[in-house]
Amino acid sequence: MSRIASLSLCRIFAAALCLWLGVASAAPAGAPVVTAQSVARIPHDPAAFTQGLLFADGVFYESTGLYGQSSRRRLDPATGRVLAKVSLPPSLFGEGLAFAGGRLYQLTWREGRVLTADPATLRPLSELPLPTEGWGATVLDGALVVSDGTARLAFYDPKDMTLLGSLAVTDDGAPVDNLNELETVGGMIWANVWHETRIAVVDPATGRVAAWVDCSALARPVTARDPESVLNGIAHDPATGRIWVTGKNWPAIHEIKAPGLPLGTFRSEAGK
Numbered sequence: 001m002s003r004i005a006s007l008s009l010c011r012i013f014a015a016a017l018c019l020w021l022g023v024a025s026a027a028p029a030g031a032p033v034v035t036a037q038s039v040a041r042i043p044h045d046p047a048a049f050t051q052g053l054l055f056a057d058g059v060f061y062e063s064t065g066l067y068g069q070s071s072r073r074r075l076d077p078a079t080g081r082v083l084a085k086v087s088l089p090p091s092l093f094g095e096g097l098a099f100a101g102g103r104l105y106q107l108t109w110r111e112g113r114v115l116t117a118d119p120a121t122l123r124p125l126s127e128l129p130l131p132t133e134g135w136g137a138t139v140l141d142g143a144l145v146v147s148d149g150t151a152r153l154a155f156y157d158p159k160d161m162t163l164l165g166s167l168a169v170t171d172d173g174a175p176v177d178n179l180n181e182l183e184t185v186g187g188m189i190w191a192n193v194w195h196e197t198r199i200a201v202v203d204p205a206t207g208r209v210a211a212w213v214d215c216s217a218l219a220r221p222v223t224a225r226d227p228e229s230v231l232n233g234i235a236h237d238p239a240t241g242r243i244w245v246t247g248k249n250w251p252a253i254h255e256i257k258a259p260g261l262p263l264g265t266f267r268s269e270a271g272k
């Protein structure tokens, strides 16, 4: 038998095996999926190209992107009204936003800079280096957690951006790429995935996705009009347990509940 014929037979055998496995394992692999339900709806500036959202001190803080349109904002949590806004220089593309040590940390996309700001005035305080692209940000156990569009999360000391460690995020053993906006919820890291309508609930101890929160019912009416208006904002208030989601140019911020999240998707809030 020629080598080429042998390779062809191998390919046919492999294809048949895959087909058989596909039929044999009808149940979907990976973490369980629960459906997000909107329980309240707050207006959101549809011109805001949302890159980061968080809840602190009783208000929302938001980072918006695009060159020439990037900003950081403070929003009224009841009405969504923009209470204060500071624009970024046109050469900076705003990205993820986190709250650490009493100040805001706003990532930039490809500019290699983290901007810190006073939450009271939104005015800049300092700049720190960022060695990767900046996508999403949150804080866990005092570390600034940063996504960069890959399947890895990096943990930095917010004082000087010393790299403390990194985490490979996987679901059923496969890397979960395009991790974007982040939020710490009950000691787990919630991460929405760019151009997907679901949020990964990531166990920071293992990097495994413990569950998916499906937001497609909220996202699809917006993405049907503009495919780039993707889910990209998650905020959480540990004091009340409330969770909100929004997206780029979405007309609303939704308070959500995700009933049926399995055990193991909440760790302690301690140390947050």
Ligand SMILES: [Ca+2]
Pocket (backbone or CB within 6 Å): 052, 053, 054, 097, 137, 138, 181, 182, 183, 233, 234, 235
């Ligand atoms: Ca967030």
